[in-house]
Amino acid sequence: MATEHYESVLHPPAIVAELKKNKVSHVVWLPDSETNFMYQLLNSEPTMDLVPVCREGETMAIAAGLWVGGKKPVVLIQNTGIFESGDSIRGLGLDINQPLVMLVGYRGWSRHGLTTDSAARFIEHILHAWGINYYLIETDEDAPRITLAMEEAQRTQKPVAVLVGTEFGA
Amino acid sequence: MINNTDAVRLLDRKRKGAIIVPTMNAGNVRFGLPSVTTNEKLDLPLSGAMGKASSLGLGIALAQPQRKVMVLDGDGSLLMNLGSLVTIANKGPKNLYHFVFDNGAYCVTGGQPVPGADKDDWAGMAKSAGFPATFFFDNIEDLTTGIDEVLQTEGPVFVHLKVAPEIENTPVQFRQRGRRTVQQAFKDVATAVAGR
Numbered sequence: 001m002a003t004e005h006y007e008s009v010l011h012p013p014a015i016v017a018e019l020k021k022n023k024v025s026h027v028v029w030l031p032d033s034e035t036n037f038m039y040q041l042l043n044s045e046p047t048m049d050l051v052p053v054c055r056e057g058e059t060m061a062i063a064a065g066l067w068v069g070g071k072k073p074v075v076l077i078q079n080t081g082i083f084e085s086g087d088s089i090r091g092l093g094l095d096i097n098q099p100l101v102m103l104v105g106y107r108g109w110s111r112h113g114l115t116t117d118s119a120a121r122f123i124e125h126i127l128h129a130w131g132i133n134y135y136l137i138e139t140d141e142d143a144p145r146i147t148l149a150m151e152e153a154q155r156t157q158k159p160v161a162v163l164v165g166t167e168f169g170a
Numbered sequence: 171m172i173n174n175t176d177a178v179r180l181l182d183r184k185r186k187g188a189i190i191v192p193t194m195n196a197g198n199v200r201f202g203l204p205s206v207t208t209n210e211k212l213d214l215p216l217s218g219a220m221g222k223a224s225s226l227g228l229g230i231a232l233a234q235p236q237r238k239v240m241v242l243d244g245d246g247s248l249l250m251n252l253g254s255l256v257t258i259a260n261k262g263p264k265n266l267y268h269f270v271f272d273n274g275a276y277c278v279t280g281g282q283p284v285p286g287a288d289k290d291d292w293a294g295m296a297k298s299a300g301f302p303a304t305f306f307f308d309n310i311e312d313l314t315t316g317i318d319e320v321l322q323t324e325g326p327v328f329v330h331l332k333v334a335p336e337i338e339n340t341p342v343q344f345r346q347r348g349r350r351t352v353q354q355a356f357k358d359v360a361t362a363v364a365g366r
Contacts, residue, residue, distance in 0.1 A: 054253025065229020
């Protein structure tokens with residue numbers, strides 16, 4: 001029996017359009033394997049400032065400073081970076097009621113077979129443990145979920161994650 | 171060696187509307203900035219979060235480029251977040267002043283020595299990370315006469331202060347707490363600088 005194959009493609013312009021629609025001012029980030037096309041686009045986007053960091057735990061703290069200073073940042077990191085950032089998410093996300101949207105590369109995840117990468121297997125459990133809600137995006141059609149996440153973060157005054165479940169297309 | 175309270179009192183007197191982000195000894199309720207501040211609404215004390223005062227300060231400095239931001243860091247804290255020196259230097263905020271209170275010890279956990287105490291070269295590390303200006307003071311007289319030059323220098327500026335440790339052995343749950351919650355401190359600063 002033939003298996004129907006759907007190609008999931010998520011293009012950076014769809015993400016950037018959502019960020020612009022939500023008037024995001026800064027993208028605080030550390031690259032992952034899935035974001036090179038995104039980097040090229042963000043780097044040429046005049047309405048948003050890129051803030052590159054050396055380690056992911058810096059991102060929530062920098063975002064907290066931007067937020068308290070009146071800006072609207074998002075964080076863009078990989079799921080492995082969420083693990084590294086535990087105490088920053090606790091102290092400078094949850095404890096201070098920061099309405100922060102974290103775009104998180106869902107490294108290792110696939111809906112087309114076994115998910116063997118522990119980075120993928122653990123991430124949703126970790127978010128559940130912290131009580132952080134999340135949305136999954138895999139295609140351009142899913143991109144408006146970023147707006148849902150931004151609205152939820154503002155409404156609840158809590159961090160919200162958006163798991164990027166596919167590689168960005170060129 | 172500079173007394174911790176003398177240092178925060180002097181920096182507070184010279185702040186002129188700067189936001190101050192103190193941590194550890196510099197942010198201690200009994201002998202840090204909260205005990206001498208003249209403008210609590212612009213103080214954002216940070217405890218814990220594994221050395222992120224410098225990162226928090228960078229975010230504020232980028233959001234409020236017209237206002238000075240003074241980070242009063244600890245040596246043990248900055249060791250946990252050394253990469254932030256490169257992150258800060260890379261963005262190059264002209265309004266950020268990063269003071270490191272080098273007391274050589276983890277004071278809030280009982281005074282165990284910090285790795286590399288008396289061996290590391292803080293100003294050298296900051297310079298190598300790309301900070302355009304660095305200073306070093308190990309006595310209050312020189313700091314008193316030199317602080318104006320520090321704050322007139324275009325940032326990011328790194329200042330290494332050799333400070334006497336104030337060691338706490340009281341269990342955390344019995345220590346004096348700040349008058350404001352961390353949520354209130356963030357609200358106060360947001361209201362003061364961003365009208366929120």
